[in-house]
Amino acid sequence: MAGEPTRSDLVAGRVERRDGSRAVVRTPGGRPITIHLTDVTYAQRLRNLGDGYRDATGRIDELLVPGAYVFSYGPVYPEEPESRHQATALLFVSEPDRLPPFHEPGWWTEQLRRLARFYRHSQFGERAPDFADYRTEIHSSGGKTGRHVQETDTISRFVYGMASAFMLTGEDDFLDVAEAGSRYLQDHLRFEDLADGVVYWYHGVDVEGPRERRLFASEFGDDYRAIPAYEQIYALVGLVQTYRLSRDPALLRDIEGTVRLFERFFADERLGGYYSHIDPVSMSPHDDALGPNRSRKNWNSVGDHAPAYLINLYLATGDERYRRMLEHTFDMIATHLPDRTEQASPFVFERFHGDWTPDRTWGWQQDRAVVGHNLKIVWNLMRMHAALPKVEYRAHAERIGAVMPGVGRDPQRGGWYDMVQRVARDGRHDFPWHDRKTWWQQEQAILAYLILAGTVGGETALRHADESMAFYNAFFLDHDEGAVHFTVTADGLPYHVGDERLKGSHAMSMYHKAELCFLAEVYLRLLVHGDPLDLWFRPRGDAEDRGRVLRVAPDLLPPDRVELEAVWIDGAPHHDFDARELSVRLPDSAERMKVKVRLRPIGGAR
Known part of the structure; x- marks a missing residue:
């Protein structure tokens, strides 16, 4: 029938003007869209995970004014002029002349x-943690599935999240x-090969039955019966974050192994970088x-070392070996990943043959x-640029950061897509399968633009960060059952199909969402707003000699931007620290101690 709506859709943007029941909203892509209120329009305010519903229906006239950032959802009438x-x-994200709530300390x-x-309650309830009960797969509500395999990487990612918390x-x-x-x-x-002096990690262990059955090679489809570099990389993510806090020498030995x-x-000593897989028998x-x-x-075998464990390992130890390894991985990224072909794509290459020739036919x-x-x-090049300024690091980060909103972001609804074709057709990068959005890709956008805003500066980067944080906090937080949705549709509705209905799986544990919370707090407080930030550590008394110096930098931060203002050990003030080096000299003690530090930006906000 004529005029019948064919779909419902989402519009995101900042209100430009209001005229009675109509308001013009400027979308993230810059398009003005008029939204039409009805006599049954209802409204809410943005809320944090676990907060109660914040009704704003009675305040629509007060809140729907120029400058407010809002999401509007409802039917679209395509037959009418300009699609009504x-x-x-x-959903109101912010009020005029006020920062959104996710900027609040x-x-x-x-x-x-x-x-x-x-996640703690899902795995162990309220009792002491017994990891024999740990399960990789967790239902949306937090209950465990019947699958008995414990995957190394999901345990390590869970550990990372708890340590960061x-x-x-x-x-x-x-x-x-x-x-x-x-x-x-x-x-x-863990398996320690004494002959080669290395440590590697099983894919997982099947705990069904009276005896554990260890799974050496990967059982994941892309990597079946191989040892993929990324599984070994992510086996370290939780161990390194825990080592930063505890200074446990046994952890450091396994990390170094x-x-x-x-x-x-895995290393290619001739052409650089790291191979993606080795055979479990020949180790080749x-x-x-x-x-x-x-x-x-x-990308994973070369670039994922840095965010997963290597930056945090360098922060914990200050060891020059790890700075050199970081430099090598970022040099490989800056050299080989950008597309410099005649018909260059704005997107990087991600898969390569051994000689660094791009592989455009893999799987x-x-x-x-x-x-x-x-x-x-973008995010990690800017982190490394803080520790080792190189023109090419910043140039690549700024170039990719400038072009991504136009090719990877939803210009009407906000949020970032999953996958697109690298090469445009008729000026558009088509979707291979769908236009859905996953949680971890929103994290990368938020951190990329927050670090650009906090280091390079400028309103554009902060606007991209704000719009990304708005979409994530509006649609990925599961207020009904807890934690974060794996995927939402383009218009922000939870997509609970297959493994994407789970809160724990081969692809999801606690890592990305915890990393986002941790570093968003760090960047907003220390780099964007110029606020102090408190952090906690609990070093062991049996740490090695270099463990007597506790390094407390939360991330690779630009030099001369942050200093250590105060330290407390077991509640008492402690004054033996280096304010500019962000390090604490611990007292000689066989007892474990709880250390609280306060970091303070130098010179206020960016």
């Missing part, structure tokens, strides 16, 4: 606290869980048994771009 968008539901800390409690909140239970998980990984999922594994078996990246993964490199990727990987490169 009906505002059935409004503690927003991200509280979100991380609630995430940690969800302790660092921001100081709640001892979170670190207790992280340390218990670290010990479990060492006791059940795994780094030797990368250098001994060139074995024919690897099939399509033979003699290959990819599901073909010549397709993962939007989040491009954003992740």
